[in-house]
Amino acid sequence: xxxxxxxxxxxxxxxxxxxxxxxxxxxxxxxxxxxxxxxxxxxxxxxxxxxxxxxxxxxxxxxxxxxxxxxxxxxxxxxxxxxxxxxxxxxxxxxxxxxxxxxxxxxxxxxxxxxxxxxxxxxxxxxxxxxxxxxxxxxxxxxxxxxxxxxxxxxxxxxxxxxxxxxxxxxxxxxxxxxxxxxxxxxxxxxxxxxxxxxxxxxxxxxxxxxxxxxxxxxxxxxxxxxxxxxxxxxxxxxxxxxxxxxxxxxxxxxxxxxxxxxxxxxxxxxxxxxxxxxxxxxxxxxxxxxxxxxxxxxxxxxxxxxxxxxxxxxxxxxxxxxxxxxxxxxxxxxxxxxxxxxxxxxxxxxxxxxxxxxxxxxxxxxxxxxxxxxx
Numbered sequence: 001x002x003x004x005x006x007x008x009x010x011x012x013x014x015x016x017x018x019x020x021x022x023x024x025x026x027x028x029x030x031x032x033x034x035x036x037x038x039x040x041x042x043x044x045x046x047x048x049x050x051x052x053x054x055x056x057x058x059x060x061x062x063x064x065x066x067x068x069x070x071x072x073x074x075x076x077x078x079x080x081x082x083x084x085x086x087x088x089x090x091x092x093x094x095x096x097x098x099x100x101x102x103x104x105x106x107x108x109x110x111x112x113x114x115x116x117x118x119x120x121x122x123x124x125x126x127x128x129x130x131x132x133x134x135x136x137x138x139x140x141x142x143x144x145x146x147x148x149x150x151x152x153x154x155x156x157x158x159x160x161x162x163x164x165x166x167x168x169x170x171x172x173x174x175x176x177x178x179x180x181x182x183x184x185x186x187x188x189x190x191x192x193x194x195x196x197x198x199x200x201x202x203x204x205x206x207x208x209x210x211x212x213x214x215x216x217x218x219x220x221x222x223x224x225x226x227x228x229x230x231x232x233x234x235x236x237x238x239x240x241x242x243x244x245x246x247x248x249x250x251x252x253x254x255x256x257x258x259x260x261x262x263x264x265x266x267x268x269x270x271x272x273x274x275x276x277x278x279x280x281x282x283x284x285x286x287x288x289x290x291x292x293x294x295x296x297x298x299x300x301x302x303x304x305x306x307x308x309x310x311x312x313x314x315x316x317x318x319x320x321x322x323x324x325x326x327x328x329x330x331x332x333x334x335x336x337x338x339x340x341x342x343x344x345x346x347x348x349x350x351x352x353x354x355x356x357x358x359x360x361x362x363x364x365x366x367x368x369x370x371x372x373x374x375x376x
Contacts, residue, residue: 005141005184005211007243013357015235015262018349021212021243023141024182025081025089028056030243031259031348033341034091034267039064040074040084043272044330045338047086053307053335054342057089057141059267062134063098066124067117071137079139091142091267093247094131094173094188097149108148110165128172140183144214145173147188152222159192166190166216167204174208184211186245189238192217193230202237212243215263219248228257235262252281252344256364259348260357271341275334278322282340283364285371289333293374294319307339308332 002022009019021028035042035050038061042050050058060080065071074083080090099106099113107114112127131146147166150158170187177185187205191197205213215234218227227249235244245265246258255266271281278290282302287294289301297315309318309332321329351360 003182005182007212007241009241011353011355013352013355014260016259016348016352016357017262017264018352019243019264021089023089023184025087025141026056028089028265029345029349030264031255031345031352032056032265033255033345034059034265035272035338035341036061036267036269037084037086037090038269039068040080042334042338044276044327044334045272047084049335050086050338051088053338054346055088055338057091058086060084060090060092060138060140061098062092062095062131062138062144063126065092065138066095066126066134067119067122071134075137075139079137081139089141090139092135092138092140092144094144094146095126095134096131096147097248099126100149100151110168112146113148128169129176132173132176136180142184142186142212143177144186145170145188145210147190147216149190149217149220150192152192152217152220152226154192156192156194159190159194160197163190163192163197163201167201170205171208174210186210186212186214186243188214188216188247189234190217193222193226195230195233198230198234199237202234206239210242212245212265213238214245214247216247218246219250219254224254224257227254228261231258231261231263252341253365253368255341255344256348256361259352260361271337272334275337276330278329278333280333281337282371283367285368286374287371288374289315289318289322289329291319291374301336302340305336305339305343307336309336 006022011018019030034057035055037058074080077083099115105116114125128146135143146169148162150162187210189201191201238244243264246263249266250268280287280301294315300310351357
């Protein structure tokens with residue numbers, strides 16, 4: 001087993017890429033989708049069940065874990081992997097996005113951000129140095145730079161100021177991260193939808209040097225068309241020999257469009273959150289299990305799916321347990337959604353390796369057009 005972090009780029013097909021990220025805790029096949037385990041758990045799932053879907057890596061959240069149960073407590077208990085019983089790699093985000101979106105009474109300075117917890121109102125401070133310390137205590141395999149991510153739309157001056165602050169924080173994150181063989185630090189490109197600012201950000205990050213690079217500041221309200229326009233150029237600004245991670249994405253067609261444009265890694269709460277609310281992703285579109293049309297339907301959610309929900313249970317049963325608010329509903333529907341997302345990634349990896357990504361993409365869209373999207 002490797003003792004270092006590395007990325008081997010395998011096949012390419014147009015801009016789409018497949019490869020392998022090697023870490024001491026195991027290999028990550030790319031393109032990769034990372035299920036989100038915000039508070040050291042993927043909701044409604046056992047760790048071994050998440051692994052069974054095909055996931056090679058999970059995402060944990062610095063902001064939530066620093067508040068509860070605290071990074072120091074997790075460290076004393078053996079680190080995040082042991083704490084949550086997950087032996088494969090873990091990526092932790094820096095906490096910056098959640099500070100901006102969840103916390104109250106934020107005060108932003110060059111030093112960092114002071115804020116009050118959304119849980120109990122307690123006062124906290126996050127800086128690049130503190131974010132690196134927390135992620136070290138957690139034992140993260142992939143650590144994210146501390147950055148600021150303004151919501152879109154925002155005016156050009158606001159985006160420029162935020163991006164340049166994030167680049168200064170990236171340099172401080174790199175210094176605070178230090179030399180940690182086997183662990184990786186990813187820089188985060190910012191710049192909103194402004195091409196010149198994305199270029200400035202990419203050049204600043206490359207000058208600092210990182211093991212991987214994220215594309216931040218998207219999927220924050222700009223819409224798919226604008227996001228894809230940005231992804232038409234943003235990934236190519238980053239080093240070709242390092243992983244490229246699009247943060248917070250997303251829906252299946254967002255994921256496919258991102259991979260088509262050269263993205264290697266993605267994460268989103270969507271498959272697990274949707275499972276808990278009865279929204280189910282299938283190759284033929286999205287269905288809502290609580291709708292009455294499913295109450296007498298003996299078919300599985302997806303006839304071609306091999307997840308436990310589809311192998312063992314009918315739509316009628318899943319409709320019943322959802323309507324009855326039984327816990328098994330969240331378990332089975334989340335498992336199905338995560339399985340679907342991992343199957344999606346495997347399909348793209350195989351298509352890229354075989355030089356047939358365009359044909360695979362056309363079939364993906366054609367299958368979804370055959371179905372329908374049910375109202376929630």
